[in-house]
Amino acid sequence: MNAQDKLKLLAKNLTREFPRSPRETMAGYVIAARAVDKCRAVLAGTGGEYHSGCPVDAMFLDFVGIPYEQFREFVATGATDAEIADWIQKTAKPRPRIEIIRWNNELRGKRLSELPDSVQEYMEDYIPKFVPRNRPVYVFFDVYDLEEQRI
Incomplete structure (x- = not known):
């Protein structure tokens, strides 16, 4: 099975269902799971009105220090959630766990x-x-x- 086929199997159809909540974590980060759902769907042509690489996604990507194009390219390989989470943990800017927790909580409570x-x-x-x-x-x-x- 090629990368495009794997991607299509994993991608949500965002014209019929919603991406995950920004509160849901992946690799320990809020927003990440939602960013993955939107990226997969856009790459698969099922993104509907959702945008990948938007300012909300950028909040996560900027914090972890991963350029959007690098993120998109990895998601396009058809990687599973577990593989993406592992890649994020290996690729993200190293930070103490408490710094990540504070960032998550800051966003969860941001007015x-x-x-x-x-x-x-x-x-x-x-x-x-x-x-x-x-x-x-x-x-x-x-x-x-x-x-x-x-x-």
Whole structure:
């Protein structure tokens, strides 16, 4: 089986299902599993309206020090979640475990007002379109979990 066939077997069809929550971890990092789901789907042609390499993905990739193209190329090999997690752990900028935990917790609790201006501007239009009106957004990750009906 070639890489493209493996990729297609692993890729979610994001026109029919959602990527994983940004809260879900892979290799010990929030956002990573979601970034993998979106990257696979975009590479397989099933990404729908989702984008790979977006500013949210960049938060993870910048923290671990992995360029998006390198990440995309590895995902394109058809690697499994376990293989990608292992690759991330080997490729990421070495950091003490507590630094990763702090970063994860900072993102889990990050309010919209604490995001970069460009993301705040994007969310100002995004939230009214995609988040149910009667559901308050307390932290950044709520936007995706509310829209994708996880909370």
